[in-house]
Amino acid sequence: MTGKISIAVVGMGFGAEFAAIYNRHPAVERCIVVDQSAERLAAVADRFDIAERRASLDDVLGDPSIDAVHIATGIPDHAAQTLETLRAGKHCACAVPMATTIDELHQIVAAVETSECCYMMMETTVFDRAFLWVQAQHEAGRFGEIQMLRGAHYQDMENWPPYWAGLPPMWYATHAVSPPLALADTRAEAVHCFGSGRMRGELQAHYDNPFPIETALFELEGTPAVLEVTRALFHSARPYIESFNVYGSDATFEWQQHNTDLPVIFDLSPLGEGDGPRRTSGTRIELPDYADRLPDEIARFTRRGVYDDSVPHLSFTHGGGHGGSRPHLCHEFVSAIADGRKPTVDEIRGANWTAPGICAHESAIRGGRRVDVPRFGGP
Ligand SMILES: NC(=O)c1ccc[n+]([C@@H]2O[C@H](COP(=O)([O-])OP(=O)(O)OC[C@H]3O[C@@H](n4cnc5c(N)ncnc54)[C@H](O)[C@@H]3O)[C@@H](O)[C@H]2O)c1
Numbered sequence: 001m002t003g004k005i006s007i008a009v010v011g012m013g014f015g016a017e018f019a020a021i022y023n024r025h026p027a028v029e030r031c032i033v034v035d036q037s038a039e040r041l042a043a044v045a046d047r048f049d050i051a052e053r054r055a056s057l058d059d060v061l062g063d064p065s066i067d068a069v070h071i072a073t074g075i076p077d078h079a080a081q082t083l084e085t086l087r088a089g090k091h092c093a094c095a096v097p098m099a100t101t102i103d104e105l106h107q108i109v110a111a112v113e114t115s116e117c118c119y120m121m122m123e124t125t126v127f128d129r130a131f132l133w134v135q136a137q138h139e140a141g142r143f144g145e146i147q148m149l150r151g152a153h154y155q156d157m158e159n160w161p162p163y164w165a166g167l168p169p170m171w172y173a174t175h176a177v178s179p180p181l182a183l184a185d186t187r188a189e190a191v192h193c194f195g196s197g198r199m200r201g202e203l204q205a206h207y208d209n210p211f212p213i214e215t216a217l218f219e220l221e222g223t224p225a226v227l228e229v230t231r232a233l234f235h236s237a238r239p240y241i242e243s244f245n246v247y248g249s250d251a252t253f254e255w256q257q258h259n260t261d262l263p264v265i266f267d268l269s270p271l272g273e274g275d276g277p278r279r280t281s282g283t284r285i286e287l288p289d290y291a292d293r294l295p296d297e298i299a300r301f302t303r304r305g306v307y308d309d310s311v312p313h314l315s316f317t318h319g320g321g322h323g324g325s326r327p328h329l330c331h332e333f334v335s336a337i338a339d340g341r342k343p344t345v346d347e348i349r350g351a352n353w354t355a356p357g358i359c360a361h362e363s364a365i366r367g368g369r370r371v372d373v374p375r376f377g378g379p
Helices: 015-022 038-048 057-061 075-087 102-115 129-139 174-184 296-302 314-319 326-339 347-365
Strands: 005-010 028-034 068-071 091-095 119-122 146-154 188-196 213-220 226-232 241-248 251-254 264-268 280-284
Touching: 005 015, 005 057, 005 326, 015 028, 015 038, 015 068, 015 296, 015 326, 028 038, 028 057, 057 068, 057 075, 068 075, 068 326, 075 091, 075 102, 091 326, 102 347, 119 326, 119 347, 129 174, 129 241, 129 251, 146 174, 174 213, 174 226, 174 241, 174 347, 188 347, 213 347, 226 347, 296 326
Parallel strands: 005 028, 005 068, 068 091, 091 119, 146 226
Antiparallel strands: 146 241, 188 213, 213 226, 241 251, 251 264, 264 280
8 A cells, every 4th residue: 555544543532542553654644433322422532632523433435535544442342343343344353342243253264365465453562562572582492391371361241331241251251362373373262161159140141151150271283382361351350451471481471469569570490400409580571561562652651551541441540550561562553554465363263263262151151161272373
């Protein structure tokens, strides 16, 4: 693609963060903000001085001057709105999860192929500064062989928008599943998952889901390592955390217990060094920022959201800014369109990171039975 792009961001809750970043990105000519709530739309557009405003996704899809759409609407709308966007011939980025059924994942993969547009799943955790640091250590060989991986995401979703009420925890597992799969450069082949705990009846009705917590073991392709993932959404007294741990033969990375702490790396003394037991040393890590990978115009957003304390968005109150990931996500989507290439989290990776959670919930409903996870892409 030649020239700058025009991008519409739909959904002015979480989407507001991205709109403000696109609006300053040097490769973006126009940023258009969209929400069916006139109040929400005006509040964001006025605050960030964005002139172009639309009331619905439909207004955007019929406008040939708009190249790309970033969908930041509620979970049940993601798949249908992604398909509409791609079928309208526009590049599409979408908040996680990519979809909530395997059939929808197949439809999106097919729609990308037909449209020849870019699709990107906006997975924050694989652009988080902790992930970027661990990835660099792994590439340098520090972990040795990866022996086991673990992901966990605990977040109480009481009183969030109504579609959250009773959501199967594993349908929103990508924050816990994606970093381990990305690091091990693999996909989940099969899963055993159990539902855990008791959820009050009123929350069970919406999705016919009895489980406030789900915990799963995934078999991974091409490695003897296993991935263990736990997701909690309701009735569990654990503060918010999105985390992953990597257990290697030479070193281990463990996420901090509190978001205010620092993560730890443990190194194991070399095999054959001395006669006694092997020694482990643990070091807390001051993570570098990686803002130097971004254009100057948006680099400051790794440290600071566009909201301040007077206008907190719920997920930032919980999330503390998602590890500086948001400007990296915007930059990757815009750059992929400009370069005419696939984004790093394209439709295949997005599907391979979303399907494990969908299959895990199916396993939990079937009492922990083994469920094969379909493969997207590859041979
Ligand atoms: N770390 C992360 O990746 C992360 C963090 C927070 C939220 N999210 C995801 O982002 C999404 C948005 O989260 P939120 O908390 O802002 O949700 P929300 O429900 O508060 O906001 C969604 C907005 O989309 C608007 N909308 C829906 N359909 C529309 C349409 N057709 N046209 C115009 N506007 C439309 C609604 O009016 C609403 O204002 C969710 O799917 C959530 O899962 C991801």
